Amino acid sequence: MLHIHSVLPGSPAVDHARTLFHAYREFLVSAASTHCFNFSLFAEEIGSLPGPYSGPNGELLVATVEEQPAGCIAYRHAAQEPETTCEIKRLFVQPGFRSQGLARRLVTEALTRASAREYSRAILDTDIASIAAAHELYVALGFTHYSQPGNHPPSLRFLERSLP
Numbered sequence: 001m002l003h004i005h006s007v008l009p010g011s012p013a014v015d016h017a018r019t020l021f022h023a024y025r026e027f028l029v030s031a032a033s034t035h036c037f038n039f040s041l042f043a044e045e046i047g048s049l050p051g052p053y054s055g056p057n058g059e060l061l062v063a064t065v066e067e068q069p070a071g072c073i074a075y076r077h078a079a080q081e082p083e084t085t086c087e088i089k090r091l092f093v094q095p096g097f098r099s100q101g102l103a104r105r106l107v108t109e110a111l112t113r114a115s116a117r118e119y120s121r122a123i124l125d126t127d128i129a130s131i132a133a134a135h136e137l138y139v140a141l142g143f144t145h146y147s148q149p150g151n152h153p154p155s156l157r158f159l160e161r162s163l164p
Contacts, residue, residue: 002070002102004109007050007060014049016062016069021046024072024092031130052076058086059113063093063106070097073106075114078123086114088124091134103137111141115163122161129155 007013021042028037045051053060058076062069071093078087088110093102114122124143126135135157143159 002063002065002105004061004063004106006113007053007062009050009054013062016064017049017060017072018046019069020062020072020092020094021049021090023094024090027092028130031127050074053089056117059110059117060090061106061110061113063097063102065097065102070094071102071106073110075110075119075122081123082121084118084120086117086119086122088114088122103134104141107137107141111161111163120163122163123159125156125158127153127155128157135159 005013005016007017025039025042025046029039050060052058053074053076058074060074061072063071071091073091074089075086076089077083078085081087088107091103091106093106111122122143123146124138125148126138128135138159138161141161143161146158146160148158
């Protein structure tokens with residue numbers, strides 16, 4: 001049975017989150033395009049979970065199936081954006097749990113929870129070369145492209161969506 005849990009500091013779900021984040025890192029290392037990912041900062045993030053995704057401005061969600069870590073997603077206030085804008089981060093589903101609608105459930109749950117915290121806009125970035133399926137899912141869920149200033153890899157896409 002599928003359960004989506006909020007990861008609280010010190011809870012047993014932190015271990016599931018770390019397992020998923022390590023698997024996500026391995027996926028990115030093996031992917032076609034990892035040129036825009038800072039792995040040293042990511043290691044610090046894993047060590048501090050739920051860290052930046054806890055408290056009043058964010059949340060880390062872990063999906064378990066039969067008590068096995070299956071997937072995760074997080075959101076937090078987006079730096080340099082209005083207080084009503086959150087950033088979606090770290091969507092990952094373990095290979096054995098893909099093609100079952102779990103990623104869609106995680107994104108939908110994160111958006112619902114972010115809206116309940118009075119966020120009115122969600123933003124994210126994704127690399128279409130290495131995680132094209134995630135990009136397609138976000139677009140199917142109503143995210144649209146927007147421009148972000150700066151010099152970015154050609155495969156990086158910035159997406160946004162209004163929240164109810």
